[in-house]
Amino acid sequence: MRTVKAPNDMSEILNTLTESIKAGKRKDAKAATEQALSENIDPQQILAALTMGMDDVGRRFKANEIFVPEVLVAARSMKSSMELLEPVLAESGYTPDHTVIIGTVEGDLHDIGKNLVAMMLKGANFSVVDLGTNVGAQAFVEAAQTHKASLIGLSALLTTTMTAMREAVALFREQGLAAKVMIGGAPITEQFAQDIGADGYATDAASSVDLARSLVA
Ligand code: B12
Structure with missing residues (x-):
């Protein structure tokens, strides 16, 4: 059975995900990804939330607001979340061209x-x-x-x-x-x-x- 989340709940989970990536909180990012997947949120939206977090990290790095260690922890958080997300993306017919x-x-x-x-x-x-x-x-x-x-x-x-x-x-x-x-x-x-x-x-x-x-x- 597929439950459709109310937009507010959904955006809260996705927002947590973006913020966890931005802060490089791997455990939080993983937990938010797991929650988003268990709530049947569209995997492409989960991906967009992750990417938004990394984009922000990239912007702040360019502006010298953060440095390599922060970029690394953010990237590792992204990697952990992607490990959970990738099989679901593939399953949903999301195949790379x-x-x-x-x-x-x-x-x-x-x-x-x-x-x-x-x-x-x-x-x-x-x-x-x-x-x-x-x-x-x-x-x-x-x-x-x-x-x-x-x-x-x-x-x-x-x-x-x-x-x-x-x-x-x-x-x-x-x-x-x-x-x-x-x-x-x-x-x-x-x-x-x-x-x-x-x-x-x-x-x-x-x-x-x-x-x-x-x-x-
Ligand atoms: C971290 C680092 C290291 C780490 C690397 C760890 C690792 N796993 O990568 C270590 C300590 C190993 C290291 C070693 C060395 N380093 Co070094 N290093 C850096 C440092 C501080 C950061 C580089 C970095 O990761 N930036 C962060 C990422 C996110 O940025 P980025 O790599 O530029 O990537 C972005 C874009 O460029 C672009 N991009 C990157 N690749 C690609 C590919 C494609 C296809 C596209 C489209 C875009 C794209 O997108 C990325 C993401 O936004 C830089 C200084 C600096 N501020 O750049 C020096 C720096 C690059 N290193 C330097 C030097 C000299 C060395 C050493 C020779 C030091 C030594 N004497 O041993 C060795 C070389 C070892 C070797 N053979 O490669 C110099 C280079 C000077 C020069 N003009 O050539 C720099 C500039 C430091 C300096 N100011 O002197 N280094």
């Missing part, structure tokens, strides 16, 4: 931003294959072919590893990959993306979702 291969380029071990982008993309109904950090260009090629990816996302946080990004894009072009390439990371600029022939660049996790959508449209 596009696959994104994402990773941090060779020589670079930074993954906080890349993980946030991956999380946001998952939240936006992309299937995400995360290759991790220090990923060689050939590994991206192989994963893109295996998973018939529509997109490849490259992350770099060091000015020294921006070279690896250039080499990776060159290899993708040489191999004639159909996947579009988007890049990001603190030292990356729109100009650099153009210079190396990437298809797009986004400054943060929230805008990477808009970018990904526009690239596969």
Whole structure:
């Protein structure tokens, strides 16, 4: 039997969920997700509440109001909630249309931003294959072919590893990959993306979702 919640009750649970993500309260976020699921709230609305929390975290991080540790605890809270939500989303016929291969380029071990982008993309109904950090260009090629990816996302946080990004894009072009390439990371600029022939660049996790959508449209 399906019980439809009154809008007020529903928005209270979703609001608690958003606030728990913002505050990085993993246990609270998990409990609110469990409650929302047991109350039969539309999984896409739950997802929207989670994403809203992370968007806020991203905004405050950019404004230097919070720092990496806060972003990390928020992301971990989001991850715990997503573990509960993902099977329900899949069950409700919510299947991703596009696959994104994402990773941090060779020589670079930074993954906080890349993980946030991956999380946001998952939240936006992309299937995400995360290759991790220090990923060689050939590994991206192989994963893109295996998973018939529509997109490849490259992350770099060091000015020294921006070279690896250039080499990776060159290899993708040489191999004639159909996947579009988007890049990001603190030292990356729109100009650099153009210079190396990437298809797009986004400054943060929230805008990477808009970018990904526009690239596969
Ligand atoms: C945390 C951190 C570390 C951690 C990384 C932990 C981890 N698991 O990631 C540790 C301690 C391991 C580390 C190591 C090093 N670090 Co470090 N690190 C940082 C720090 C403080 C924060 C980076 C971060 O996570 N930001 C938070 C996330 C949310 O932001 P973001 O990564 O920019 O991601 C957002 C966007 O860029 C975008 N984005 C990111 N990826 C992608 C991908 C796509 C496809 C898209 C569309 C968008 C996108 O969306 C993200 C979310 O909004 C920065 C300083 C800073 N303020 O940036 C230095 C920094 C990046 N590190 C730096 C350095 C020098 C190093 C070391 C070389 C230090 C050393 N001497 O050992 C090593 C390098 C190790 C290696 N080989 O990679 C320098 C780089 C300088 C430079 N010009 O190259 C920085 C800038 C610090 C500084 N001011 O000197 N570091």
